[in-house]
Amino acid sequence: MSPRSRSALSAVLIALASLLAPCATLAGWAMHGPADTGRYVAAVAPLADDPAVRDAAADTLGAGFAGFFDEATAGPVNGAVRLFVRDAARSFTRTEAFHEGWDAANRTVHAAVLRALRDDGAAGHAVTVDLAPVTERVRDRLAEDHVPFARRIPVRHTAVTVLPAHEADRLRKGYQVLDVAAFWLPLASVVFAVTGIAVAACRRRAVTAAGIGTALGGALVALAVLVGRRLTVAELPGPVDGPAAGAVYDALTETLRTASWLLVALGLTVALASWLTGRYGRPARRRPPARPTPEPTGPTPPRPTGTRL
Secondary structure, eight states: OOHHHHHHHHHHHHHHHHHHHHHHHHHHHHHHTTTSHHHHHHHHGGGGGOHHHHHHHHHHHHHHHHHHHHHHHTSOOOHHHHHHHHHHHHHHTTSHHHHHHHHHHHHHHHHHHHHHHHOGGGTTOOEEEEOHHHHHHHHHHHHHTTOTTGGGSOOOOOEEEEEOHHHHHHHHHHHHHHHHHHHHHHHHHHHHHHHHHHHOSSHHHHHHHHHHHHHHHHHHHHHHHHHHHHHHHHHOOGGGOTHHHHHHHHHHTHHHHHHHHHHHHHHHHHHHHHHHHHHHOSOOOOOOOOOOOOOOOSOOOOOOOOOOO
């Protein structure tokens, strides 16, 4: 294979590796980050202290308790009671019981969604959870803290729909694709990069190009995270919009942002090291040895002899 053909093939392989690197990063993050219940709960646990999330949770809890009072009194309660319920809900979000309920609810919902995505037999069925155990746990914790009327909090076994059937089926197909891509995309990216460097006519330049491509891929992932945040926050209605949705998104994508900047740093480091090696690491050129002076071919002149005295 001629050097020109080797350089062209190397460029194509390195370009493919650079394009697959951000896709592999996204797939790996999706399967080992949000798709893992333990890591998901650990990621969203600090959000219980976020003011925006606490306000959104207080509004939701306040509306729920107001509805409960409406049912108990067979009519709408007055504004003073609603104001009291709202203040009580906001005070509750600052307790340890709220933190326990937050973790338990997130763990329950995430485990139910993940179980439905992995089960092909759940096709055509909505994803539902029963939050009665979470409510009972929160009630017991409030009772231990001697909160008035804590034992009177009702615990209702009601199936709450988390995902409709059509959305669950669509997410199940995407989950299966990600499961395959999370293994093969990183492997293909590494194989393409190594092969492209091996077949290159100038391997130093191939290493530099691979480093630059990796850095560009990491920058592309960081840009995708930024754009995805704006789109996600803009499309989420209800009590989780605005700052609360942004806080949730930032918590879930923290690992992905870190991975993107690691790709940028790794690619730039490899490219810079390769460039410096080529520029300053070349051995100094040796001068060719001087040619010996040719000896005269004529008769050798006689040596002078000393005069005897």
